[in-house]
C-alpha cells in the first residue's frame with residue numbers, strides 16, 4: 001500500500017479517521033499551499049496523507065504523532081524529510097517546537113481533543129503564520145459563528161478574539177477510512193497581530209465569556225450577577241437586558257475590564 005501502513009487498524013481512542021480520497025487530499029493541500037522553506041508543523045500525520053503533500057511543497061515537515069506504531073512507520077518512511085515528535089500534542093510544550101521560527105500549523109485533528117488543542121495552541125499564536133485544520137463541521141460552524149447565530153458561543157468569542165477565521169469547505173465522511181459519522185470542514189485561522197488585539201486579562205475575559213454563555217437564555221444582568229453589577233455592565237456601554245449571543249467580541253473585552 002503506497003499511501004499508508006499496511007495492516008494498521010484505526011484506533012478509536014486516538015480519533016483515527018484516515019483520509020484516503022486523493023481528490024480531497026489534493027484539495028486540502030491546495031488550500032494550505034505549502035511553499036519551499038516554510039516551517040510546516042502537522043498534528044497527527046497518521047498514514048501521511050497530508051504529510052506527503054506538505055513535504056512535496058515545503059521540502060520538509062515536522063509532525064507530532066501520539067501513536068507509536070505510526071510514529072515508527074513515519075520515521076522509517078521519511079528518514080530525511082520529516083522531523084517526527086512522538087508525543088501527545090496536548091501535553092507538548094509548543095515553545096520548544098522550532099523556537100523563534102514562524103510556523104504554519106496543519107492537521108486533520110482527532111475530534112475528541114480538538115477544542116482543548118485549539119486553546120493550547122494559543123500559547124504560540126504570536127509566531128504562527130496560519131493554521132489549517134479539519135474538524136467536525138459542527139465545531140467549525142461554532143468557531144466562525146457571528147453574534148445572533150444560534151451557535152455563537154464561548155468557542156466563537158475566545159477564538160475570534162485571537163484569530164481571523166474562515167471556513168473553507170466541507171469534506172464528506174466518505175473521504176475517510178473508517179468513515180466518521182459526521183461531515184467535516186476545513187477552517188483557516190490567522191492570528192491577529194499584537195497591535196490589533198485589545199489588551200485583556202485572559203482569566204477575567206475567559207470567566208466573563210464562560211458565565212455569559214453558561215445559561216445562554218439568561219440576560220447578562222442575571223448570567224453575570226456573580227461577576228459584575230448591573231452598573232458595571234452599563235458602564236461598559238452594554239444593555240444588561242440583552243443576552244450574550246447578541247454581543248460582539250469586543251463587548252466581552254469591555255466587560256472583562258470591569259470585572
Ligand code: SAM
Nearest residue numbers: 014017018019044045046066067088089108110
Ligand atoms: N492526518 C491523517 C489523515 O488526514 O489521514 C490522520 C488524521 S486522524 C483524524 C488523527 C491523527 O492524530 C491520528 O494519526 C492519531 O494517531 C493522531 N493523534 C490523536 N491524538 C493525538 C494527540 N493527542 N497528539 C498527537 N497526535 C494525535
